[in-house]
Amino acid sequence: MVTTQKRWISRAMSSERNDFVKASPKIATEVMAAQLDPYERASFVEVVVPALAQGGLPSVEMWSSLLNAAIDSEVPAKAVAAGHDLSLEWRPDITDDSDADKRDAKSAFTTAIIKTCDLVLEDDPRQIAAVVASLSRHTRSIFKRIALYILELHPDTTLVRQYLTDRANFAEPASRRDYRMLARARADLLEVGDMERIIEWIQEGDSDKFARVFRAAMGRPPAKADVHRHVGIWRRDWLRAFRRRLPEELATELDELEMEFPGPQEERSAVRFTTWSGSTGPLSSEELRQLAAADLIHFAKKWKPPRDPFGPSIDGLVNQITQAVSTAPSDFLTLSPAQLEGSDPTVINAIVTGVQRAFESAFRPPWADVISFSAWAVDQKKIPARGGDLFDYQLDWTDTQLAVARLLSSCLNEKSDPIPLEEAPRMWHVIEGLAGSVHPTPEFEFQYGPPNMSPMTLSLNTVRAQALLLAIDYASWQRRWIGEEWAGLPNEVRDLLEAHLTPGGDPSIAVRSVYGNRLPALFYLDHAWVESHLTLIFGKDSRDAMGQVAWHDYLLNQVFIQVFNLLEPQYWMATEAQRASPRDGLEDAPELRLAVHLAVVYVWGRLETHGSPSLIQRFFELADPIARHRFLETIGEILEANPIVPPEVAARLTRLWEWRWDSLAETDSAGRCEELRAFGQWFATGGLEPSWSLSQLERLMTSCGVVDNEYRTLQRLAILSDAFPKPAVAIVGVLSDKGGSSFYAWEDAAKQILRHASAHSDADARTLASEMVNRLVAKGFTTFLDFA
Secondary structure, X not given: OHHHHHHHHHHHHOOOHHHHHHHXXXXXXXXXXXXXXXXXXXXXXXXXXXXXXXXXXXHHHHHHHHHHHHHHHHOOHHHXXXXXXXXXXXXXXXXXXXXHHHOOHHHHXXXXXXXXXXXXXXXXXXXXXXXXXXXXXXXXXXXXXXXXHHHHHXXXXXXXXXXXXXXXXXXXXXXXXXXXXXXXXXXXXXXXXXXXXXXXXXXXXXXXXXXXXXXXHHOOOOOHHHHHHHHHHHHHHHHHHOHHHOOHHHHHHHHHHHHXXXXXXXXXXXXXXXXXXOOOOOOOHHHHHHOOHHHHHHHHXXXXXXXXXXXXXXXXXXXXXXXXXXXXXXXXXXXXXXXXXXXXXXXXXXXXXXXHHHHHOOOXXXXXXXXXXXXXHHHHHHOOOOOOXXXXXXXXXXXXXXXXXHHHHHXXXXXXXXXXXXXXXXXXXXXXXXXXXXXXXXXXXXXXXOOOOXXXXXXXXXXXXXXXXXXXXXXXXXXXXXXXXXXXXOHHHHHHHHHOOOOOOOOOXXXXXXXXXXXXXXXXXXXXXXXXXXXXXXXXXXXXXXXXXXXHHXXXXXXXXXXXXXXXXXXXXXXHHHHHOOOOOOOOOHHHHHHHHHHHHHHHOOOOOOOOOOHHHHHHHHOOXXXXXXXXXXXXXXXXXXXXXXXXXXXXXXXHHHHHHHHOOOOOHHHHHHHHOOHHHHHHHOOOOHXXXXXXXXXXXXXXXXXXXXXXXXXXXXXXXXXXXXXXXXXXXXXXXXXXXXXXXXXHHHHHHHHHHHOOOOHHHHHHHHHHHHHXXXXXXXXXXXXX
């Protein structure tokens, strides 16, 4: 990997700038084809960014090419086709790369762009217009978000005015947070007329949109209280962004709104790209070691940070508390209520986070202390947070309750040293307290729910939903203790689940998501309860909006045969509903997840393509090409995970493929090829009979000229070319006709195929190889001259 990095750096730094820009797509193709693991990717970015930043704008272009390639590779195809990069899901805070880069290439290359822009502008601030122009050439929202952040760090009056007075930027949900952060930092650069225009937009509001979305989500129009709360919080957040430029009457209104609707301001992460040391705490390492737990909490109550953005900060103190707790959690868990009294929720959150970190490091605290501390923290939910501006505490008790729920979930799932069963009453008291939270409100779900966060993602970030998840963990914990005498869900869990499930019980989509997403666990705990509540969970038909929330999030699970048998009527209902189902472009769109489930069940042999009635046949009759492709793609993924294919499964897959080929003979080419291109993954796994699979690949390539996993398909083809040289050479010919940047992905495999064919005992194969070399050279692929 180091050699490859040096080669990329050397090529980039030895090129003229214009040549470097032209080479960027090729470098991006090579980097993506290299399929770096997270460690290699982090190393690549760390090594390459400082070296390439000397190249100026071309470096930004190269990283932008890589980011676009990563989005094309990692973001669901339908989302990409619809123009969505889903960056709010994989990079919610543009400044925070604390752990995102360990998960995916998109975030790693986003970090690389930001760092490169920052280094380029530190070297030459006059480049700001060119940097922003380079970013704006890319239409995906992540690039606009980066540009807004770069202007926050390196303000240019003209560009700041241009971006803040663009109504499209004001209204764009994907970059709204970054727009408001730029406004908070640089609103002083706006002229009076600019502010008048923006205030007009704020005054217009979005209550009509709120009413439409609320009705669609809840099945009823919003009450006056719902509208009042939404409008108040919406205006509060927008007025906060321009606080320093507000006329007196709006400044007064903002004060009143903050009293009526208290809540933390939007803030950047503590991780900033321009400073590598993180936030600074007020205590030295020695002072931190010497302070007892009670003294540290007392210090946190009294300490006021200086109003200096580069001085000790609340974030720094919180990090110090978290660090202290993680090394001695029992000292903090045993603090008395009197010692904790008056602590800000941000501090309590830091304690819970520190205990969680200690838990993840194999520390097992006395369970009674964990439960007692959690109960005290949850009981504080009615006490207002101190709140404040950038230099003050930011979290409220909602954040602390979420941290408590996550900690207790870890504790309940501990199997080597489980919580004693005698703690059940006290544990349930905490769960009940969390379940009584008002969070999420309808306004919260309107602001942060779809399309920003899915219902399942909301469920992970809302207190009531977390309480229900915790209740299911609680039941699983009890079952592990009780063993064979388990008789189904405990009464308290049943009562809680039913209270939030009955009509009018809980309008939250985050809460309803839990029933669908955790249905396999509920089935394991009490299949009779699940069977008797199916209609309440999923609704009578596909017109039930809340039922569809549960169904969609159920589909995010892997499929289990017993659960499938119980839910087969729901699978039929979902299949029939495809005709009216809107596609949202996400990989977890219900139509695509339905395809995944049915494909798995088909491989098991539970369903067939023919019969009366045939669920598989009906699915393919009604599904669009993308969903049909996902069905076949899933089978490729199964073959990848299980390379040794039993004969009966191979025969079943052969029947399916030939049925699909024959069924699509008279359909339009685009839809047909969109579905069938998934065969590339089947072929690449090598799990099916070579002669048959090669003949099908040749037929598909001749007809459509495209397959999935082209790179791995060609690698497999190169292996088979020694035994089957003529069809392999023919496929190389089809790929050469495509040309373009994909050449770099199949060049090595094509050379191996031609070597095998050129040396083969079959004279026809040798002739075909010679003719193909001439074709390739004539097309400009001069690296094949060695074969001529």
